Amino acid sequence: MRTTSLSVLLILMFVAPVFAGEIYGSIELSGKAIGPGVEIVVQCAGPARSTKTDEIGSYRLYLKEQGKCTLTVKYGIEPFPSIAIYSYEGTVRFNLVLEASDGRYKLRRK
Secondary structure, eight states: OHHHHHHHHHHHHHHGGGGSEEEEEEEEETTEEOOTTOEEEEEOSSSOEEEEOOTTSEEEEEESOOEEEEEEEEOSSSSOOEEEEEEOSSEEEOOEEEEEETTEEEEEEO
């Protein structure tokens, strides 16, 4: 019985990520890629997930939750710019643009 429970647990650990949604995209600032190392945080119903942009300002995250989430770009000074996004079972692309306004950054979809 113990080996059966362990086998089921191992199978579920590897199958669970298959049902997660993927979000990806790029971020631009002043018409150019934002560059590497900018932290992207996505908060849905569960724990927040984060990643950093690569050399060309691209990011990719896998989310287990579906529905409305908040994507925050940790760039500039707090409060960091955020935007509402939606996570689905499949893949969703969010290309974003950071714009300076009144000494702060605002985030919008491209």
